[in-house]
Every structure is written in structure tokens, then in C-alpha cells.
Amino acid sequence: MRRTTPFVVALCLSATALLAQDLTEEQDRALTARQAHMGLYGFYLTPLGQMAQDRIPYDADVAAAAANNLAAMAAIDQSAFWVEGTDSSLERSRARAEIWTDPDGYLEVKQGMADATEALALVAGDGLDALKAAFGPVGQSCSACHQPYRAPAN
Amino acid sequence: MPRWPWIVGVLVVGTGAGWFATKPTPLPASALEGITGDAERGAITFAAAGCASCHNAPDGPLDVLAGGKSFASDFGTFIAPNISSDPVHGVGGWTDLELASAIMRGVSPDGAHYYPAFPYTSYIKADVQDIADLIAHMRTLPADTTPSQPHDLGFPFNIRASLGVWKALYLRDDWVMDAPTPELERGRVLVEALGHCAECHTPRNALGGLDRSAWMTGAPNPSGDGRIPNISPAGLTWSAQEIAEYLNSGFTPTFDSAGGTMADVIRHTSQLSDADRMAIAAYLKVLP
Numbered sequence: 001m002r003r004t005t006p007f008v009v010a011l012c013l014s015a016t017a018l019l020a021q022d023l024t025e026e027q028d029r030a031l032t033a034r035q036a037h038m039g040l041y042g043f044y045l046t047p048l049g050q051m052a053q054d055r056i057p058y059d060a061d062v063a064a065a066a067a068n069n070l071a072a073m074a075a076i077d078q079s080a081f082w083v084e085g086t087d088s089s090l091e092r093s094r095a096r097a098e099i100w101t102d103p104d105g106y107l108e109v110k111q112g113m114a115d116a117t118e119a120l121a122l123v124a125g126d127g128l129d130a131l132k133a134a135f136g137p138v139g140q141s142c143s144a145c146h147q148p149y150r151a152p153a154n
Numbered sequence: 155m156p157r158w159p160w161i162v163g164v165l166v167v168g169t170g171a172g173w174f175a176t177k178p179t180p181l182p183a184s185a186l187e188g189i190t191g192d193a194e195r196g197a198i199t200f201a202a203a204g205c206a207s208c209h210n211a212p213d214g215p216l217d218v219l220a221g222g223k224s225f226a227s228d229f230g231t232f233i234a235p236n237i238s239s240d241p242v243h244g245v246g247g248w249t250d251l252e253l254a255s256a257i258m259r260g261v262s263p264d265g266a267h268y269y270p271a272f273p274y275t276s277y278i279k280a281d282v283q284d285i286a287d288l289i290a291h292m293r294t295l296p297a298d299t300t301p302s303q304p305h306d307l308g309f310p311f312n313i314r315a316s317l318g319v320w321k322a323l324y325l326r327d328d329w330v331m332d333a334p335t336p337e338l339e340r341g342r343v344l345v346e347a348l349g350h351c352a353e354c355h356t357p358r359n360a361l362g363g364l365d366r367s368a369w370m371t372g373a374p375n376p377s378g379d380g381r382i383p384n385i386s387p388a389g390l391t392w393s394a395q396e397i398a399e400y401l402n403s404g405f406t407p408t409f410d411s412a413g414g415t416m417a418d419v420i421r422h423t424s425q426l427s428d429a430d431r432m433a434i435a436a437y438l439k440v441l442p
Contacts, residue, residue, distance in 0.1 A: 049405055049409045088379055147418065151379040152413070153381065154380055
């Protein structure tokens with residue numbers, strides 16, 4: 001055991017290094033950045049969604065701050081995320097090739113999310129009913145992109 | 155080599171007998187006797203059965219069942235037909251019994267087998283009243299004149315008669331799960347029959363029959379990339395409330411959102427009542 005463990009660890013490390021070598025540094029950075037960006041959407045959606053679903057008490061300040069951040073993130077230019085060769089043919093990626101082959105369609109749903117989150121940010125601090133009403137379209141805007149442009153998990 | 159003529163003879167006789175034993179069997183003529191469809195209740199059944207997920211036009215509204223979406227599989231590409239109320243290009247000219255036979259037995263009005271890409275394999279378990287309601291609702295939806303497109307299947311899958319054998323093997327109307335409470339009973343109707351969840355979430359054998367011993371434990375994605383997830387308790391640890399919420403809003407407990415085909419499914423489950431979504435969740439929570 002003592003002898004094999006370092007060997008197995010070394011093997012795993014070199015395998016990982018080999019996988020990582022398949023990507024250029026630019027591809028690797030773009031993938032990491034956009035997945036972090038998606039993760040942050042989830043981070044700011046969580047308190048908003050938990051309030052909308054009556055799982056935590058409504059807090060106007062928390063809701064307004066989260067919704068503002070979400071809207072800011074959705075509004076920024078994201079074109080640098082979509083480096084060629086980083087679609088779901090890679091183990092690490094679930095981005096469908098259609099993002100590259102249908103950029104207009106992708107940009108349209110991306111704008112849909114920017115619009116829905118901006119509308120949410122305008123009212124998120126105005127009470128739970130206003131939050132709930134504006135939160136639904138945000139959810140639909142997530143699906144509008146995930147439906148055509150995200151592959152299922154492996 | 156001298157054995158070949160014998161084998162051909164056996165094949166011819168066997169195929170003939172097999173064809174006779176496996177010819178299309180529609181619903182009995184009396185199946186809808188004394189049953190009147192309720193279009194309003196049928197709207198719920200329509201959503202629960204997800205008809206529009208496959209039969210609406212690509213990017214079209216959910217109530218225009220013009221067909222035209224294509225579905226890749228190991229057997230070829232299926233193209234959903236027009237099932238709108240148009241009497242020529244849709245199904246508006248069919249009788250209720252013809253429609254019910256198509257939905258619950260996979261048999262066309264002229265007596266041909268349908269491919270099980272159409273989930274009559276699940277709808278066979280539905281209550282006839284629910285299907286009568288569904289048909290009444292479908293008759294209220296708009297007509298569309300888009301002609302149906304033929305499927306694109308390779309040999310031997312393009313021979314519909316071969317489906318008789320497939321049906322004899324895999325078309326079953328018995329439930330997979332026990333349902334000891336009214337909620338589980340409703341959940342079972344929604345999951346096993348109308349919602350036809352197993353068609354994607356349960357793995358299939360080489361002939362395309364569902365593997366009931368691995369019920370809802372996930373499967374390769376028939377359209378290519380990724381896997382359809384395991385939604386038995388071993389794979390899905392969400393609470394019943396969280397499952398019901400996902401079926402309403404598309405958000406997971408950590409506020410990721412549904413994608414792919416499931417986003418389409420949620421366009422329909424979001425139209426169900428809270429009680430129905432909780433019944434689906436209750437069913438999933440008691441799976442082995």
C-alpha cells in the first residue's frame with residue numbers, strides 16, 4: 001500500500017496534467033471564468049429565489065442588493081467567454097456548439113436575461129409580491145438559454 | 155450451405171405466424187361507451203401528458219400541434235406528426251375511438267403500428283376517462299395545415315410490421331410501483347402513465363424496451379450528449395417540496411435551472427396544480 005499510493009497519486013496527477021494540456025491557456029481561462037460567472041448567478045439567485053419560494057423571510061435590503069448584482073452581471077459583455085474549441089465535446093464543458101453556430105440566437109436569449117434581471121432589480125426592494133412577480137421571468141430567461149444551449153451533465 | 159433453404163422456409167412460416175400473432179390491436183369498440191370527454195379537465199391532462207413538448211412546431215406556441223420537431227435515436231430520426239384539429243393534415247377527422255386507440259395502443263386508424271417514440275407504452279396505463287378528456291381538449295385547439303413529414307429510419311426499423319413483435323415483448327399495462335395512498339396513486343398516474351417520465355429516465359435494452367429493474371435510474375441521452383439523470387432517491391436527494399418547486403419554476407434547490415428537454419417538460423408541469431406536483435414528488439421519493 002505504502003509503495004503503491006504515491007505511484008497512484010503520481011499517475012492521477014500526470015493524467016490530470018495530460019487532460020489540461022488539451023486546452024490552450026486562453027481556452028482554460030475562458031472556461032474557468034464563464035463557469036465562475038454562472039456560479040455567481042446562482043449565488044445571487046439563491047436569496048432571491050428562497051424569498052420568492054417562501055423558504056426564508058423577505059428582506060428588502062438583501063433582495064435589492066442581490067438583484068442589483070445579478071442585473072449588473074447579466075448586462076456585461078460576455079463575448080470573451082466563448083473561445084473556439086471550448087464546447088461540450090470537452091469533458092469540462094456543457095456549452096453546446098450552437099452557441100458558436102447560432103450566435104444571434106444566443107445573444108437574443110442573453111439579452112432576455114439582462115432585461116428580466118434589470119426588471120427584477122427595479123422592484124426587488126419593493127416588497128415580496130413585487131419580487132415574486134418579477135422573479136418568474138428571470139427563471140424563464142435561465143431556461144430560455146439552458147434549453148437550447150446547455151448539454152445535459154455527463 | 156445446404157441448410158439455407160430450410161432456414162428460409164422456417165423464417166417465412168415463422169414471420170407469417172408472427173405477423174398474425176402480432177397484428178395491430180386497437181382498443182375494443184366499446185372502450186368509450188358511456189364516457190364523455192370534459193375539455194376543461196382535458197387541459198390538465200394535456201399539460202400532464204406533455205403532448206405539446208413533441209407535437210408543437212419547432213419554436214411554435216404550445217397549443218398549435220403542427221408537428222415537425224425531429225427526434226434522433228439509435229433507430230433513426232423520428233419527426234413528430236401534425237396532430238392539430240385540421241381534418242386533412244391533422245387528426246380533426248378522426249373519431250374519439252380512433253384517437254384513443256392511437257394514444258393508448260399505438261394503432262393508427264388504418265390499422266398500422268406506431269413507433270414507440272410516441273409514448274403509448276406509457277399512455278396505455280392511463281384512465282380512459284382522462285384520455286377522453288384529453289381528446290375533447292385537443293379538439294378545441296387550433297387547426298394547422300402543415301403536412302406531416304415521414305420519419306427517417308434505416309432497415310429493418312422502417313418496417314412497421316416488425317413493431318408487432320416489439321409490442322408483444324414490451325407493451326405492458328401493469329404498474330411498476332405500488333400506490334397505497336391516494337397521493338401516490340395520483341403521482342403514479344402522472345409519472346408512469348401521463349408524464350411518461352420513464353421514457354427518458356429509465357435505461358433501455360438493445361431492442362429499446364425499458365429495463366424495469368432499473369426504473370428511473372437514468373439513461374444515456376437518446377439525442378446524443380450527456381446523460382438523463384437518475385431521479386430515484388439514490389440519485390435525487392432533494393426533498394419532496396424541492397422536487398415540486400423544480401417542476402414549477404425549473405430551479406434546483408441551489409438555483410441552477412433546468413436545461414435541455416427538461417426545460418420543455420417544465421413548461422408543462424408548471425401548469426399543473428401544487429397538489430399534482432407534490433404527488434409526482436411523493437411518487438419519486440418512494441422509488442427503490
